[in-house]
Each structure stands twice: as structure tokens, then as C-alpha cells.
Amino acid sequence: MVQINGEAVNAAGKTVGAYLKETGIDPQRVAVEYNNKILSKEAYDTTQMSDDDVVEIVNFVGGGC
């Protein structure tokens, strides 16, 4: 299982790009951290996820003080 945003997901073998497409997430609107390193957008379609990988997918939300 791959840890994506804190949840175990059955996504081993898929590329990051394919996972984003499948879940309806616009790759232009997110940043992806793959095993603690920022993954460049060009690498989304070539990075194949494996069991125990840790992936964070984030975007901007409202925030202030």
C-alpha cells in the first residue's frame, strides 16, 4: 500500500500522474511531495509508486491570522 495524504491507498504500480487523473485532481493546481522530496511536474507521469512510498498532494486553501 502507498501512503497518500496519510491514508493507505492501493496504488502501487501506478504513476503519480495516473493517480491524479483517476482521482480528478488537476496536476497544475497541486504540489506533490514524494518520499519527502518535491516531485517536479515533469516527473509525475514517469514516477511509479511502490508499496510503503509516502506521497503528499497539497494545494492552496484559505488562510490568514
Added chain:
Amino acid sequence: MEKDQLVIGGHAFDSRFILGSGKYSFELIDAAVKHAGAQIVTCAIRRTKPGEQNIMDYIPKEVTLLPNTSGSRTAEDAIRIAHMARELGCGDFVKLEVIPDTKYLLPDNAMTIEATKVLAKEGFIVMPYMFPDLNAAKALADAGAAAIMPLGAPIGSNQGLASKAFIQILIDEIDLPIIVDAGIGRPSQACEAMEMGADAIMANTALATAGDIPMMASAFKSAIEAGRKAYHAGLGRVLVRGGAPSDPTTGTLHG
């Protein structure tokens, strides 16, 4: 008079009001930004939830986005979130927040200094949120901060300038823009901070919890401009005792 601009990390802004975008509906962001005259809007970074509406559809294109590192409990967390922010592609600005304390949400100055050093070296325009302490502010300046953002009172409290005397020391001693962040609850408090010589004000909760958000944004804009003008004009003196007439003392009916 020269154009009175706020300059942060080489970027010049006419507005001295930094607006938060939290705690209110996206539909109101545009109106709030316009009424506030804001050119800088803060936002946060969170895990993506598929299908959720995206704030980027609501932020006017002409504003500078200032991502914060809220949710960071350590310097490492903050650095990580700053990297994510930069990858999201809205420039190099980062409002650095390192807050291990969950009760009062007070920033940790030591870890904030540590993170500032790293991020400034990486080319970020670092705007650290801090507890107003002169020594920490000097260390942040040495670490490469582009502005200093001392708190007026705990985040979201609307308590105003509880730390007024210490913010004044930063204004007097630190050669960077001082932006009062957190705690400002009403326009009069924003005005007072500007009269003291603060370079800008950041507010969110004061608007988000107001009855009419765009109208309150406009009220803050007026207050900040009034305070800035008063600062430039130089405030009139205060008499500790007695009074002094404003009218001629001769020619009264008493001779």
C-alpha cells in the same frame, strides 16, 4: 513627497494592508480584496481533497499571494511547507509560521530564526511571524528576513495591540518593514499601530468574524491610511498635566 510604498524583498506595494483569506467564503474574497485595496493576500497549504473548490479560482489575478506555513510545529515542517508553496508556483514569498503551542498559538522564535536562515539562503522572501522580542527580531534580520511580523495579540483573538510597547521597540530599532500580524481586531487598533510607525497591518479574523466582510475591509483600509498619514504628519504632543488654550488668550470679554 516621494511615493510612499511598502517594499518587501525588492517588491513595492502601494497598499499597507495584508489580507488573510481564511474563515470566510471564497465568494467574498474578491469583494474583500477590492474593498481593502489589498495587494497581498495570504493563504495556507493543506492536503488536497478531490472535488473541493480551489481558492485560486477566487483570488484576483493581480494580487501577490503570500503562502503561510501554518500547521508547522518545527523548523523542518515550515521548510517543507515553504518548498511545497514554491512548487505551487506563486513566487518566492513565504509567511513563516512555526507554532508548536496549540493553546495560545504562540510562535517559537528560536525555530523561526532557524527556518529563516535556511529559506533565505534558498532565495525565499521570508516574512516571519514572531513574538515581539528585540533580540529575536535582530536575529531574524541577520538570518535574512525580508520583513518582521510581530503579533499584536494571540492569533484570532481580536484583542488588539496587547504587545504595543514591544512592537514600538521593533519599529524603532529594526531596519526592516514591521508588519503587525495577529490580534488586530478593529480598525482603530490598526490605525494606532500605523500611527506608531508600523509599515503594514495583516488581518483576517477581524474581517472574517465581522457582520459585513467587504465593508469591514473598507473600514480597515481607511484606518490604515489614516494612521499612516498621522505617522508622517507627526503626532501632536501630549500634556501630562494641565491644559493649553487653542484660542487667543487676549481680546476675551474679560479684557
